[in-house]
Amino acid sequence: MRISMLAWGLALAVSTLACTAPPAPVEPEPAAGPAAAAPTYSPVLSLNEVMVYIINHYSHFLWDVDEMGAPPSDAQWDEIEHAAYLLAAGGHLTMMGGTGERDMQWLNETNWQKYSQDMANAGLAGVRAAQSKNTAAVARAGNLLVLSCIECHREYKLEVPDIWAEEYEQSSGN
16 A cells, blocks of 8 residues: 555646646856946046046146145144145046037047156055155156147147246256
């Protein structure tokens, strides 16, 4: 009797499995990588606006450190560091183009990218200098920034401020 019950149970299990559909194949999740769509970027400011309202404004924190008269306070060092970070980021913003008439054209030019990277590097040098509370290093970072500005303006925007041109000629021996 036990064997017949076991036989009936086995027969029922086999017939149930034989009548059910196989499970649907699991679709693999799309891989993140080169096939994934890259986000698009639409500039919202002209490069001139980025220069005037970000770069020029925050550059003075590096350029004016020698004129403070006394060593910067902790709060002033924080402001210098903050400004230097914005200059580093601003250098990369200029690599993304802008809404100005020739802004997107400049992106494809090798020197534009170099000058933008030089600006970002000067900002990073300013960050390190501010973190170490070294006014001489902040001034050197400011000089690096001036040089990148002069070189870029000479090629892309011929209106180089006179004070920059004088400082550049003195530092380069021209």
